[in-house]
Amino acid sequence: MNTEAIESLVRDVLSRMNSLQSDAPAPVVAESHATHTAKVSDYPLANKHPEWVKTATNKTLDEFTLENVLSNKVTAQDMRITPETLRIQAAIARDAGRDRLAMNFERAAELTAVPDDRILEIYNALRPYRSTKEELTAIADDLERRYQAKICAAFVREAATLYVERKKLKGDD
Secondary structure, eight states, rough: OHHHHHHHHHHHHHHHHHHHHHHOOOOOOGGGGGGGGOOOOOOOOOHOOOOGOOBOOOOOOOGHHHHHTTTTTSSGGOOOOOOHHHHHHHHHHHHHHOHHHHHHHHHHHHHHOHHHHHHHHHHTTTTTSSSHHHHHHHHHHHHHHHOEEEEEEEHHHHHHHHHHHTTTTOOOO
């Protein structure tokens, strides 16, 4: 597959993803701040709202010190970002007029619920000629049903549609 074809395919997927964005609900800040939508003025969070930033293991930014890392009080597992923090970043990006970046943050927020090995399986399945339309549709259904990852599911369905149009499905080569 040549570089131009890949670039064209990526442009088409991004364009279609952006058209889905208008259907997505406006992102809301973490539950404890549900009445506040993050703005550009809230950035950077670490300086302006460190209380909004917690890790998946509920650690705060104050706990990330060299001493805590060296004494194993902070581990790699503690460094995982939460979907709430990613949604706050999405709201800030959207407020700054960076809609594509906002959508990437929202997709990333959904993917925090998906195990790493499953993400790798999906990545490999999305490569040209690796999956049938039915297999991609099953992945999208799984993302939506098991992980409530509606944006990611729409992305996979859109990729399946494009792969049909461009004859990039398993068996098309």
